[in-house]
Amino acid sequence: MTQPASSPSPEDTPALEPREDADVRDSLYRTLVQEIEDYAIFMLDLDGRVRTWNAGAQKIKGYAAREIIGQHFSRFYPAEALARDWPAYELREALAVGRFEDEGWRVRKDGSLFWANVVITTMRDPDGTPIGFAKLTRDLTLRRQEEERLRQSEERFRLLVESVEDYAIFMLDPDGRVASWNAGAIEIKGYRPEEIIGQHFSVFYRPEDNAAGKPAGELARASRFGRVEDEGWRVRKDGSLFWANVIITAVYDSSGTLRGFAKVTRDLSERKRLEELERSSQHVSEFLATLAHELRNPLAPLRNAVGVMQLEPQLSPTIASCRDMIDRQTIQLSRLVDDLLDMGRITTGKIDLRMASVDMAEVVAHSVEAVRPLADQRQQVIDVRLPAEGVVVEGDFVRLVQVLQNLLNNASKFSPTGGRIAIEIVNEARNIVLTVSDQGRGISPGSLDTIFTLFAQEDRLLDPTHNGLGIGLTLSRSLVELHGGMISAQSEGRGMGSVFTVRLPRARRRAVRSTNAAGRPTAAMPANAMRVLVIDDNRDSADSLAMLIGMKGHESRAAYDGASGLTVAREFLPDLVLVDLAMPDMDGFTVLRALRANAAFARTVTAAMTGFGQNQDRERSIGEGFDAHLVKPVEMVLLDALLADAKRRFLAAGTGRPLA
Known part of the structure; x- marks a missing residue:
C-alpha cells in the first residue's frame, strides 16, 4: 500500500516565504528604479562600463539602453574632464571612501552639455568585495542658469554701485569698519579705497560728535529699527566739512544674523x-x-x-x-x-577767495590792531595765546581778518568796560581751532541756534545802542564755510559770556613745481637728494608715487610708457627707477634690459612694481636683473627701505654730479 506523500514540515514552510517576498521586493524595487524619469540611475561594473539603464538616464542623457549598456561611462564627460582623467579619479575616490559626489558639465548623446550633480556609490557583496558602482545623476542646468543670472545681476549691480559718483555708497562690518568703497565715496570724502577700508567710520564725524557717541548711536538705532537717516556735518579726508544726508541700513542674513550696514551719503552742502x-x-x-x-x-x-x-x-x-x-x-x-x-x-555766489598759505598769527595781529581803538575806548584787555609752532591755513588773508575782526567787534561791544577778551589757537590733527571768548552779556540758550541767521538779533529792543544790522555773524559763518570750515557759538546763558569757535582745515603740504617743457621741478633740492624715475602706464599711480617721493625730499619724474620712460631716463639720469612690469608695447622687463644695456645706468638701482607677489614672481624679477620687487600697492615701509638702500648706494658711488 502506497503511503501518501508527506506534507511539508513546519520547519520548511517559513523558509520559502521570505525568499518569495524578497524576490517580489527586488522586482518592485527594480521596477521603481527603472521607471524614475527625474534621475538617471544606473550601475557600472568595476571598470566603469554601464550595466543597467533606467528611464531617467535615457531622458537626461539621451541614450536608449541598447545603445549604452556595455559602453564606458567616460563618454558622458567633456573633453576637458577626459584630459585630466576625471572619470577614473571619480571611481578611485568612490572605491576608497565608499562614495563620491561632484557637480560639473556632462555630455548628452547629441553633444549638448548639461550641469549635473553626480553621486557614485561603491557596491559590495556580503563579503565586502567591491562588485561595481551605483551612479545617480541629476540635471541641474536650470538651477545653474538661474544662479548664473543671479551672479551676473549681482555683478552688474556691484559695477553700478561702484561707478556712481554722486553718492558715497559703501558697506560697514558689524563693528562699523569700512568694508567697501565706491567712486562716489572717493569723490565726496576724499579717501582712496586702500586708505579707508578697514578703518572705523567714525573718522567721518566731527570730534564733538565722536565725543557724544553719535557714530555708535546711529549703528545701534539702525540695528534696532533697520534704518536710520540723519543730516549733519561730516568731515572729509582733508579736514574740511560738508553738510551730508546719511542713510544707514542694517543688513541681515537669512538666519537673522547682523552682517553689517549699508551706508549712503549725499553731499548737500550746496542745497x-x-x-x-x-x-x-x-x-x-x-x-x-x-x-x-x-x-x-x-x-x-x-x-x-x-x-x-x-x-x-x-x-x-x-x-x-x-x-x-x-x-x-x-x-x-x-x-x-x-x-x-x-x-x-x-x-549770489559772486565772491571770490584769493587762496594762499596764510599764517594765522598775522591774521590775529591785523584783527587785534583793527579793533584796538574800540577796545581801548572801553578799557578792555585782549589776551592772545598762540601755539609755539606755526599755524598755517589755506585761505584768503583779507577775508580771514574780516571774520576775526567781526568776532572781536562783537566781543568788545557786548563786554563791560574793563572786560577781558581772549583769543586762542590750538592745533589739531587736520584742523586749527580758533576761539574768541568774552565775559560779556552772553547768549540765551534759545538763541544759540539762530544767532548766525541773517539779520537775526537777540533782544533787539533791550539795548538799542548795541544793535547793528545782524549781518556780521552771518557773514563770518559764510566766509568760514567757503574756506571748508565751520563756526559755532557756546554760552552758559545771559550774563555768562560767550565763546565763538572757528575750525579751519590746516594747509596741505604741496611740492612747489613748475611746468617747463621737460616737466621738471625747478625748486632747489637737498644736496643728498636722489633722482627717482617712476614708469607706469597708470597715470594716477605714476603721478601719485612721484609726488610722494618728491615730498620725501627727492627729485622725481613720471613717465607713462616704456619708450617715453627710456627717453626721460637718458635725459634725467635717475639714481633709482621704479618700473611697472605690465605695460603695453614695452613691458617692464624690456625697459630693464634697455637700461642695463646703457653704461650710463650701470649704478642705477631698479625696482619692479607689479600686482603679483608670489615667490616665483619675485624670483623672476630678481633673476631678470631687478634690484627689488615691490607689490602694488607699495607699502610705505618697503618704499622707505628701498629709498634708503638706493641712497646708500648713491652716496657710496660718490659720483659728485650735481642735480639739475
Whole structure:
C-alpha cells in the first residue's frame, strides 16, 4: 500500500516565504528604479562600463539602453574632464571612501552639455568585495542658469554701485569698519579705497560728535529699527566739512544674523546753502526797505557835513571833537554797508577767495590792531595765546581778518568796560581751532541756534545802542564755510559770556613745481637728494608715487610708457627707477634690459612694481636683473627701505654730479 506523500514540515514552510517576498521586493524595487524619469540611475561594473539603464538616464542623457549598456561611462564627460582623467579619479575616490559626489558639465548623446550633480556609490557583496558602482545623476542646468543670472545681476549691480559718483555708497562690518568703497565715496570724502577700508567710520564725524557717541548711536538705532537717516556735518579726508544726508541700513542674513550696514551719503552742502538763501530772502526784502531810510539817506548829509567842517580852519576844540566823532560813526556806517555788500556777493555766489598759505598769527595781529581803538575806548584787555609752532591755513588773508575782526567787534561791544577778551589757537590733527571768548552779556540758550541767521538779533529792543544790522555773524559763518570750515557759538546763558569757535582745515603740504617743457621741478633740492624715475602706464599711480617721493625730499619724474620712460631716463639720469612690469608695447622687463644695456645706468638701482607677489614672481624679477620687487600697492615701509638702500648706494658711488 502506497503511503501518501508527506506534507511539508513546519520547519520548511517559513523558509520559502521570505525568499518569495524578497524576490517580489527586488522586482518592485527594480521596477521603481527603472521607471524614475527625474534621475538617471544606473550601475557600472568595476571598470566603469554601464550595466543597467533606467528611464531617467535615457531622458537626461539621451541614450536608449541598447545603445549604452556595455559602453564606458567616460563618454558622458567633456573633453576637458577626459584630459585630466576625471572619470577614473571619480571611481578611485568612490572605491576608497565608499562614495563620491561632484557637480560639473556632462555630455548628452547629441553633444549638448548639461550641469549635473553626480553621486557614485561603491557596491559590495556580503563579503565586502567591491562588485561595481551605483551612479545617480541629476540635471541641474536650470538651477545653474538661474544662479548664473543671479551672479551676473549681482555683478552688474556691484559695477553700478561702484561707478556712481554722486553718492558715497559703501558697506560697514558689524563693528562699523569700512568694508567697501565706491567712486562716489572717493569723490565726496576724499579717501582712496586702500586708505579707508578697514578703518572705523567714525573718522567721518566731527570730534564733538565722536565725543557724544553719535557714530555708535546711529549703528545701534539702525540695528534696532533697520534704518536710520540723519543730516549733519561730516568731515572729509582733508579736514574740511560738508553738510551730508546719511542713510544707514542694517543688513541681515537669512538666519537673522547682523552682517553689517549699508551706508549712503549725499553731499548737500550746496542745497543747504540755497535753503539758507531762500529762508533769508524775505528778510533781505524787508531789510532793503529799512536800509534806504535808515542808512542811505542820513549817510550822504553826514559825509557832506564832515567834509565842510574839515575845511573850516577855526573850529573850537568842542566842535573839532564832535567832527571827529561824526567821522568815526560815518566810518562805522560805511563798514556796515560794506558788510551788507559782501553778504550780497556771497548769497549770489559772486565772491571770490584769493587762496594762499596764510599764517594765522598775522591774521590775529591785523584783527587785534583793527579793533584796538574800540577796545581801548572801553578799557578792555585782549589776551592772545598762540601755539609755539606755526599755524598755517589755506585761505584768503583779507577775508580771514574780516571774520576775526567781526568776532572781536562783537566781543568788545557786548563786554563791560574793563572786560577781558581772549583769543586762542590750538592745533589739531587736520584742523586749527580758533576761539574768541568774552565775559560779556552772553547768549540765551534759545538763541544759540539762530544767532548766525541773517539779520537775526537777540533782544533787539533791550539795548538799542548795541544793535547793528545782524549781518556780521552771518557773514563770518559764510566766509568760514567757503574756506571748508565751520563756526559755532557756546554760552552758559545771559550774563555768562560767550565763546565763538572757528575750525579751519590746516594747509596741505604741496611740492612747489613748475611746468617747463621737460616737466621738471625747478625748486632747489637737498644736496643728498636722489633722482627717482617712476614708469607706469597708470597715470594716477605714476603721478601719485612721484609726488610722494618728491615730498620725501627727492627729485622725481613720471613717465607713462616704456619708450617715453627710456627717453626721460637718458635725459634725467635717475639714481633709482621704479618700473611697472605690465605695460603695453614695452613691458617692464624690456625697459630693464634697455637700461642695463646703457653704461650710463650701470649704478642705477631698479625696482619692479607689479600686482603679483608670489615667490616665483619675485624670483623672476630678481633673476631678470631687478634690484627689488615691490607689490602694488607699495607699502610705505618697503618704499622707505628701498629709498634708503638706493641712497646708500648713491652716496657710496660718490659720483659728485650735481642735480639739475
